[in-house]
Amino acid sequence: MSTAICxxxxxxxxxxxxxxxxxxxxxxxxxxxATEANVEVYDYRSGKIILERLLCDGCxxxxxxxxxxxxxxxxxxxxxxxxxxxxEGDTLIxxxxxxxxxxxxxxxxxxxxxxxxxxxxxxxxxxxxEIAAGRSKTIGSRTFTAPADRPLRVVSSWRxxxxxxxxxxxxxxxxxxxxxxxxxxxxxxxxxxxxxxxRDVRHMTLAQFCAVGLQSRNREIPDNDRDVIRAGxxxxxxxxxxxxxxxxxxxxxxRSVPDSLxxxxxxxxxxxxxxxxxxxxxxxxxxxxLSRGQTAPHVxxxxxxxxxxxxxxxxxxxxxxxxxxxxxxxGVFSAALAEVGRAARRxxxxxxxxxxxxxxTLDDGLAIFEAGTKANLGTAVLAATGLKAAHGAIxxxxxxxxxxxxxxxxxVARYLIxxxxxxxxxxxxxxxxxxxxGDLIVRxxxxxxxxxxxxxxxxxxxxxxxxxxxxLAAPAEQGPSLVLGCLNGRLEPQVRQxxxxxxxWGLGFDITMDLAATVVDGxxxxxxxxxx
Numbered sequence: 001m002s003t004a005i006c007x008x009x010x011x012x013x014x015x016x017x018x019x020x021x022x023x024x025x026x027x028x029x030x031x032x033x034a035t036e037a038n039v040e041v042y043d044y045r046s047g048k049i050i051l052e053r054l055l056c057d058g059c060x061x062x063x064x065x066x067x068x069x070x071x072x073x074x075x076x077x078x079x080x081x082x083x084x085x086x087x088e089g090d091t092l093i094x095x096x097x098x099x100x101x102x103x104x105x106x107x108x109x110x111x112x113x114x115x116x117x118x119x120x121x122x123x124x125x126x127x128x129x130e131i132a133a134g135r136s137k138t139i140g141s142r143t144f145t146a147p148a149d150r151p152l153r154v155v156s157s158w159r160x161x162x163x164x165x166x167x168x169x170x171x172x173x174x175x176x177x178x179x180x181x182x183x184x185x186x187x188x189x190x191x192x193x194x195x196x197x198x199r200d201v202r203h204m205t206l207a208q209f210c211a212v213g214l215q216s217r218n219r220e221i222p223d224n225d226r227d228v229i230r231a232g233x234x235x236x237x238x239x240x241x242x243x244x245x246x247x248x249x250x251x252x253x254x255r256s257v258p259d260s261l262x263x264x265x266x267x268x269x270x271x272x273x274x275x276x277x278x279x280x281x282x283x284x285x286x287x288x289x290l291s292r293g294q295t296a297p298h299v300x301x302x303x304x305x306x307x308x309x310x311x312x313x314x315x316x317x318x319x320x321x322x323x324x325x326x327x328x329x330x331g332v333f334s335a336a337l338a339e340v341g342r343a344a345r346r347x348x349x350x351x352x353x354x355x356x357x358x359x360x361t362l363d364d365g366l367a368i369f370e371a372g373t374k375a376n377l378g379t380a381v382l383a384a385t386g387l388k389a390a391h392g393a394i395x396x397x398x399x400x401x402x403x404x405x406x407x408x409x410x411x412v413a414r415y416l417i418x419x420x421x422x423x424x425x426x427x428x429x430x431x432x433x434x435x436x437x438g439d440l441i442v443r444x445x446x447x448x449x450x451x452x453x454x455x456x457x458x459x460x461x462x463x464x465x466x467x468x469x470x471x472l473a474a475p476a477e478q479g480p481s482l483v484l485g486c487l488n489g490r491l492e493p494q495v496r497q498x499x500x501x502x503x504x505w506g507l508g509f510d511i512t513m514d515l516a517a518t519v520v521d522g523x524x525x526x527x528x529x530x531x532x
Contacts, residue, residue, distance in 0.1 A: 029096040029111060031082075033121045033163055034059065036090040038152065051146065052153045055139075056092045060126070061085035061160040067096060068164045069107065071122060079107035082163045094163065107165055118236065120166045127157035166236060201245065202331030206319065209330055213241045233507060239497065242319070246509055247495050249334040253341025254492060260417050260445040261352050264473045264524075265482035269489035270516060311457060313347055315340060316510035344493040344513055347456060351517040352482050353447040354455040356471070356527070357463035360519070368522040378528040382422050382470045387429060390472045390526040397479075397523040411474040411524055416440045418470045419449035422530075426470070440472075468530030479524040485516035 038051045067080040080098040087093075098108035110116045131137045131152040136145040139156055146152035201209065207225035210232025214221050217237055222228050232238040317340065319333060359367050369377035375393050380386025394413045398406040418426045423444040430439055447453045448471065452464030473481070484491075498508045 030093050031096055031119045031163070032091050032093050033082075033085075033119055033160075034092040050151045050153055052155065053144070054155045054158065056087050056090055058127075058155065058157045059085070059092055059123075059160055060158065061092075061094075065160055066162050067098070067107075068162050069103070070166065071120065071162070071164045073162075076103060079104045079165060085160070096163075111165070116165050118166045120164045122161040122164065124159045124161060125155050125157075126159055128153050128155045202329065202334055204330050206330065209241070209245075210238060213238045239507065242507055243495070243497055245330060245334065246319075246337055246497075249337035250341035250344070250493060250495055250511060253338030254345045255341075256338070257342050257345035258443075259345075259349050260443040260447075261349055261473075261482065263441075263475055264415055265352055265484050266476045266480060267489075267491065268483055268485050270485045270487060311516065312512055312514050313344075313456065314510055314512040315343070316508060318508045340511060341493065344511060347513055347515060348484060348491075349445075349447065350453055350456050351515060352484065353445070353453060354457065354463050355482070355517055355519055356525075357448065357452070357465055358455070359527075362519060362522070366522070368519050368525065369527040370522075374522055376522055376526045378526070379531050380528050381468065381530050381532045382418060382425055382429070382528070384429060386528060386530075387416070387472070390528060393526050394472060394474055394524065399523075409479055409523065411478045413472045413526070414441060414475045415443065415473045416470065417443045417445050417448065417473070419465075419467045420444045420446055421449070421467050422470060466529055466531070470528050470530055472526040472528075474524040476524075480520050481522060481524040483518050483520055485518070487514035490514070 034054055034056055036053055036056055038053050064081050064083045066078050067082050069077045069079055078099070078101075080096065082094045082096055084095040085092060096111075098104040098111075107116070129137060129139055131144060131146040131154065133146050133151050134148045136143055137154075138144075139154055144152060144154050204212070205225075207228045210228050211221050213232050214228070217235070219231070219235075222231055233242065317336075356368065359369050361367050366373060367377075371377045374397070376397075378386065378390065378393075380389060391413045394411050397409050397411060399409065400406055416426055423442070426442045430442060448465045448469045449467045450464060452462050455461040455463050476482075493511045493513045495509055495511050498510065
């Protein structure tokens with residue numbers, strides 16, 4: 001298998017080289033790192049699947065390149081180095097040298113015991129020629145012909161960057177994610193679902209799915225379903241096929257869940273799980289008139305956390321050969337996986353609504369909602385009078401500078417959120433209620449009613465509300481209130497796969513999300529219990 005790290009017009013791609021690590025004299029090892037076989041890749045520029053061929057005589061290989069684990073470029077993931085690059089016919093081979101570090105010795109043991117048999121190379125395309133479908137071109141002294149149904153890209157010059165050890169059953173998507181630079185984008189081989197379509201895949205059993213994958217890679221298809229599954233899931237390509245199905249189903253479910261607080265909360269990227277703090281302005285900043293030579297006044301910042309710390313949430317599931325005995329279709333898994341994705345997406349409103357229902361005390365010594373200083377808590381029923389008062393309360397919010405002079409924020413309410421039983425009442429009110437920003441956006445939310453929800457951050461704590469509650473809110477860009485934190489800016493769930501043990505065949509998957517939630521100010525929000 002090889003992975004291309006390309007320049008601006010190209011993207012990262014993979015190709016499998018089975019049993020690429022060879023035995024040598026004693027404990028020495030050589031590895032096939034590239035071949036001139038045509039490989040199907042998805043071309044992001046054209047949006048189509050094309051063929052690509054690497055020419056081994058076009059490789060610019062340094063004297064030595066690092067030997068990594070799964071394309072992880074960190075120092076701790078360096079297992080040794082590779083050197084002695086040379087051609088054997090239409091293949092490129094090299095010698096592997098493992099370091100004496102713990103990482104290197106662990107990798108050496110896995111290779112010597114036969115647990116790792118494949119490698120992947122990282123390289124940058126320097127020059128390539130695109131051949132249209134059905135056409136031929138001469139490159140150097142050789143003539144290449146593209147098949148009638150797709151183009152062929154012949155890479156005639158490329159720079160070798162690194163070699164990586166790839167375990168059987170490795171997460172192909174995780175390998176691609178290890179490349180952080182925008183110029184090194186993803187170009188995975190065509191998965192089965194890309195080739196024949198999601199609809200057809202959903203009607204297949206797991207064995208049929210693996211058989212199509214084996215056939216697409218010109219590999220022998222065993223006689224019975226159990227062996228077909230084992231053969232199909234013993235290659236990186238087969239794992240990538242199933243991973244693509246899982247990822248698509250999970251993300252489809254994730255993206256289908258409505259979020260009643262969308263547009264009200266801000267999103268902040270956090271680098272790690274250490275308790276973090278958010279900066280806020282303790283007194284309203286004001287730009288003052290300055291005489292010549294006068295120094296501008298300082299803006300005072302405060303820092304608070306409000307329990308601001310990333311927490312990992314997760315779940316796992318297994319798709320194995322026992323499911324095949326019941327002839328389950330891929331579509332059955334897809335429906336269940338979509339529900340897992342929806343569960344992941346529901347975490348975000350669960351975290352935020354738990355905070356709103358708890359109404360904790362903030363760093364200023366006041367609760368999110370309180371009837372005194374902020375005047376953003378009331379009891380009015382959902383009707384024109386109460387709604388007008390709430391709208392006025394948000395619009396009238398001010399902060400104060402160091403001299404106690406008010407600074408006007410100028411917020412305008414945009415969102416009205418109500419329990420389902422009040423939704424029609426809220427919609428009817430909109431006929432007579434408009435703002436200078438247009439009609440209020442009305443959303444329903446069952447979490448704020450008597451059904452309540454389980455607080456994701458507190459074991460067994462149920463937060464409940466009232467079916468008469470309603471919330472009015474200004475957009476996040478007008479004033480900070482709710483803040484959602486996520487690890488490295490990643491809001492969508494991360495899906496990873498793991499191999500099964502104890503003689504079981506199949507794949508296990510875990511889904512994780514790393515989230516934090518806090519409230520920095522209640523001024524952009526107005527809450528009414530609706531009890532009158």
